Amino acid sequence: MTSSLHTGSVLRRPFLDALLAALTQRLGTRVTTAQAVRDHHGRDESSYDPQAPDAVVFARSTEEVAFIAALCAQHGVPLIPYGSGSSLEGHLLAVHGGLCVDLSEMNQIVAIHPEDLTATVQAGVTRKALNEHLRDTGLFFPIDPGADASLGGMAATRASGTNAVRYGAMRENVLALTVVLADGRTIKTGTRARKSSAGYDLTRLFVGSEGTLGLITEVTVRLYPQPENLSVATCTFPTMTAAVQTVIETIQMGVPLSRIEFVDALAIRGLNAHAKLSMAEAPTLFFEFQGSPSAIEEQIAVVRELADGHGASGFEWANRPEDRNRLWAARHDALYALLQLRPGAKAITTDVCVPISQLAACVTETGADIAASGLMCPIVGHVGDGNFHVLMLIDPDSEEERERAEALNHRIVRRALAMDGTCTGEHGIGLHKMGFLIEEHGDAAIDVMRSIKHALDPGNLMNPGKIFSFTA
Amino acid sequence: MTSSLHTGSVLRRPFLDALLAALTQRLGTRVTTAQAVRDHHGRDESSYDPQAPDAVVFARSTEEVAFIAALCAQHGVPLIPYGSGSSLEGHLLAVHGGLCVDLSEMNQIVAIHPEDLTATVQAGVTRKALNEHLRDTGLFFPIDPGADASLGGMAATRASGTNAVRYGAMRENVLALTVVLADGRTIKTGTRARKSSAGYDLTRLFVGSEGTLGLITEVTVRLYPQPENLSVATCTFPTMTAAVQTVIETIQMGVPLSRIEFVDALAIRGLNAHAKLSMAEAPTLFFEFQGSPSAIEEQIAVVRELADGHGASGFEWANRPEDRNRLWAARHDALYALLQLRPGAKAITTDVCVPISQLAACVTETGADIAASGLMCPIVGHVGDGNFHVLMLIDPDSEEERERAEALNHRIVRRALAMDGTCTGEHGIGLHKMGFLIEEHGDAAIDVMRSIKHALDPGNLMNPGKIFSFTA
Structure with missing residues (x-):
């Protein structure tokens, strides 16, 4: 789609080669530039054409990620974290090239504290793997986006799902994170205490930061008793x-x-x-x-x-x-089911969330808008939160359909914003909603976000080009 | 107490005089340097000796606060927000002098949306005033620190209270804030949607920032149906x-x-x-x-x-x-009740929070520690959260008792930290827990906080000297 997003790798080759040599020395075959692996890591569940990173590394520990980040900082190479590849808004595309850090092998359950209703896991553990591990404890982890996403990715996009109406979203359920910073240092953002007033809420700063401020390597979450009935x-x-x-x-x-x-x-x-x-x-x-x-x-x-x-x-x-x-x-x-309503189609999803009093008007007007658009667009929603999704099923080869769908998406988002809602309830900004983010928050608030980005990642190496445009 | 905290006003007089002249031109008698008013605004409910600001201004709107902040930025004068004066850790003391911005006249209910279970209020509205206003709606706002604190102050300190075990703390219940930045610009940090993945979580960055990143002027919170039984x-x-x-x-x-x-x-x-x-x-x-x-x-x-x-x-x-x-x-x-156990005493409070499995050990060991200390120290706690308070009742004229109490406080906090707890569950850092904040988070995380502070308040004018030391 829009080619301006596809700036391609801006890396100067010697920097990348030096980085890869240093990485390979420690990580061996877990560093690769094989085309198939790169292609696999340059896509997500969005409708964007893939954009492959220059290389992929499979990390197994926070220490390895810290080593990788320090080397990337030294060589000026971007890093893109990769969990299960289920992002919906283009988060994983290597729009500035760089190194994809695949965390799926960071799949260890670090600690379950059943008596405290907490679990600490490596970032690559998926929600289903965690619940499988918990099955005999009488506890469960409720946050359930559609995909079997990794907990690191769910934290990074501030995900939620069908259970949020009762249990809240990742925002409410992450107690602490281990994060590798752009300079390779590692921090813990919190403790296992259920509440704290100790300084800035770094946990919630990194939850939803989409990999742009640091790389989440461990997640401590709240658990709940499995409902008896x-x-x-x-x-x-x-x-x-x-x-x-x-x-x-x-x-x-x-x-x-x-x-x-x-x-x-x-x-x-x-x-x-x-x-x-x-x-x-x-x-x-x-x-x-x-x-x-x-x-x-x-x-x-x-x-x-x-x-x-x-x-x-x-x-x-x-x-x-x-x-x-x-x-x-x-x-x-x-x-996946709805994609089959139109075989061969791609889905452009949208994901607005409005105050509950506005939900009927928002959904009803959107239904009329869809009908007028002539597009095939099923609606599903976590409506207890005021959150609903429209899947716009388009012919991937038709630029006209894509434009019609994006125009519909614009109207849906603007309708939600006018109702004091948000442009994304749970999918995140990625590439797709950068313009809407500015409409929602206004220039001064975006400046605050940019200044935080600059403070934590002055070289713009952490998943660059996502959430908002930013020049190092 | 520790005199090093009391650096006194470091303002150069001409800057202050120019500021006051400009303020008075617009705000008239709501700007004052009267000693009694200054003294009243230089204290809180902590055991610190008061430290008065150079002047006090009573603001009535976000626009006025923005005007004040822009002038303070221009003249290099610190700002200290003041709600109801009920902070417990020295948040309100003017350790670098400056202007206290009293928000108690910002006491308007901006909007109640009963159908959405949300309320938007000016920062000076207290929790009791909000609930009084809500009485006939069937709704209520549950967060209840001991004092009748202002909602702006409660947001700034990430307060909670007895209802947090069911309803969460301010962290979970603030949907959006209006914040005046250090340069006088105003932002809204969120919408009234119940959840959002739109960019960095500025709401939760300002919740708990204790006035050091910006000045909260309006708060949108969640409401709940009054329980029938x-x-x-x-x-x-x-x-x-x-x-x-x-x-x-x-x-x-x-x-x-x-x-x-x-x-x-x-x-x-x-x-x-x-x-x-x-x-x-x-x-x-x-x-x-x-x-x-x-x-x-x-x-x-x-x-x-x-x-x-x-x-x-x-x-x-x-x-x-x-x-x-x-x-x-x-x-x-x-x-107030416990202060009367020892007439004339001052209370040094502490406020740790630990994972629930550690609570019995933490409280029991603390009880033995108190007995050994010879001090009179009642314990009360929001124990469903793992949070408890020790009130150390000391003779305000006895430096020896103060030192004994602070030593006890150190042991209590270190015990909680060793149990993967936090140095403050709900009171905040203020002046009193700056050292513990570093012990809890580590140098790298404190560096992240400092870099955010520098990004948003490069002149160190927003409640300077609180949470951590910082040099502009």
């Missing part, structure tokens, strides 16, 4: 507005749901095909209730009354674990 | 260890209490005297349960069983609102 329900509504209005009222009543997800009729068709389900193709809510059996009954009674008031029908219950899991797996695979 | 209980334990062990097990079981507070036997004596209560003088837990009647019954059953297992006795219930309020008022007034 869960009950999942779906129901359909005559209109998107009716479904979203039900969500708004449920949240305003303070019903402590663990999940409340919206899936539009088109997206249901995609999920049905992908997961061999047979849900009615209508605007649908997925609810998950938890608590004691009596508490769940009380919650269900409230939600049913609200839903009935908006013409809900076809309540279906999935109480057996295997049925619940099948439903949530379908929801988590939405990106 | 509340039940408060107290019970006593044979030992501190038994009480704290009960807390640990309650938290580990995931019981969704709204409050769980520890008060030691000495502190109970103080509360009894202050609030005309007649509680047994023994280690005591205060519990608050909320939810539906059946959910509360379930919670109570679990907690009673755990407490009984640790020898609890004397369960007393306060179900009438007036009885509940009397109990919580007593707990909130603890600082």
Whole structure:
């Protein structure tokens, strides 16, 4: 797409060669310039054409990352951290060339403290691997973006998912990080205490910094007791507005749901095909209730009354674990399922989040906007947070469709900003939303971000070209 | 106390005079150098001797604060924000002289959005004023430090209180801030969306920055539905260890209490005297349960069983609102109540927070340490968070007692740090814990904080001398 983003490697070759020689001396074959490996690391789940780094290194410890960062600083070579490759906004593209630091081999569980409800893991551990490890402890880690993302990547993009309405996002659930700075020094940003007023909140500064301020190598997160009882329900509504209005009222009543997800009729068709389900193709809510059996009954009674008031029908219950899991797996695979609605298509995703009172208007106006656009765009959303995604399925070879989709995306984001919302609830800025970031925050706030970037990474070597333009 | 902190005003007089002339032209009598006003603004609730600013200005709007900051930048005069004067660690002392910006007249409720569960207020609005305003909406703002602090001050110190175990601290509950920067520009750090991945988390950078990066003028916070049913209980334990062990097990079981507070036997004596209560003088837990009647019954059953297992006795219930309020008022007034245990004394407070598994050891060892010290030191704690306070009641004229208390404080903090805890759970660093901040975070992390300070406040004019030493 837009070729101006693709500045290509600006490295002078001797610097890179010297760096690679020094890296290889310590890390051997874990440093590579093989084209296939570079190509694999120059892409993510966005619709951007890949842009490969000059080399890839597979790190296994914080010490190795510190060694790599110090060498990169010495040689003036950019670093791009890579977890599981599931970013959606172009975070991983090597727009200034440089070295991709693949952290997937940093997959060790460092410590589980079940009595404190905390886990410390290396950055490459994925959310599913952590939960697999926790299975017999009675605890779990709730943050669940669609992909099986790495915890380092989830921290770097301030990810969330379907459970955020109850448990919060990475912002609320990271207690501490180990971060390698641009000069190769390592810091710990916090302790395992549940709260602290000790100085600037470096943890939350690095959470959401998308690799531009430092490289996250370890993550300490909060864990929660696995709910003893869960009950999942779906129901359909005559209109998107009716479904979203039900969500708004449920949240305003303070019903402590663990999940409340919206899936539009088109997206249901995609999920049905992908997961061999047979849900009615209508605007649908997925609810998950938890608590004691009596508490769940009380919650269900409230939600049913609200839903009935908006013409809900076809309540279906999935109480057996295997049925619940099948439903949530379908929801988590939405990106892949919805891509199949138009074989060969690419998805441009957008990810706005608005105050809950604005959600019905925002979704309804967006639905009309999509219809007018003539594009195929399913909508799914973590609507309990006011967050929804539009997947714009475009022909990758049609510049006209891409332009139409980006124009639609502009209107969706501007609509959310006008409603005191944000241009991204959980995907991050990457390359795709740099312009919107300025619209959302204003020049002075962007200046503050830039001045922090300059203070921590004066050479502009940490994932350069992402979040905002910046010249060292 | 330590005279090195009291560097006095380092301002050159002509700069100050020019500033005051320019301020007075716009703000008239709201600019003052009257000694009584200066003295009042040079103190807080810490045990430090007051250190007055050179002048005080009462601001009424963000625009006025921006005007003041721009003038201070022009004249090189430090600014110290002042909310309600309830800081505990010396945050308000004018150690480098300068201008105190009193925000208490910025007491307007800017907007309540009941349907979104958000409130936007000027920085001088206190937590009680906000809740008074909200009373008929069915909503409330839960964060409750002991004092009736201003929301700007609570954001600046990353405050919490008794409700944090359920609702989180200011860190989790501030959605957005309006901040005047050192150069007089104004930024908004966020939107009213419940979550966002849009760029660096400036909101959480300013939350806890203690006025050293900018001056908070408006705060947008989350609100919650007032619980329909509340039940408060107290019970006593044979030992501190038994009480704290009960807390640990309650938290580990995931019981969704709204409050769980520890008060030691000495502190109970103080509360009894202050609030005309007649509680047994023994280690005591205060519990608050909320939810539906059946959910509360379930919670109570679990907690009673755990407490009984640790020898609890004397369960007393306060179900009438007036009885509940009397109990919580007593707990909130603890600082003032406990000062009366030793008439004429000053309190040096400490405020550590440790992972919950370490809490029993930390409190028990601290109890023995206090006994050995010969000082009168009641303990109270937000123990559901692993956070507890020791009030060291000292004769303000005895340097020996002060040294003994500070030595005790050092041991308490080092014990918490050794347990992977923090030197302050909710009071902040101010002047008192600058050394501990370095011990907790290490030199490299402090360098990161300093570089951010330098980036945002190169002239070191924003509450200089707090959190860490810094030279412009």
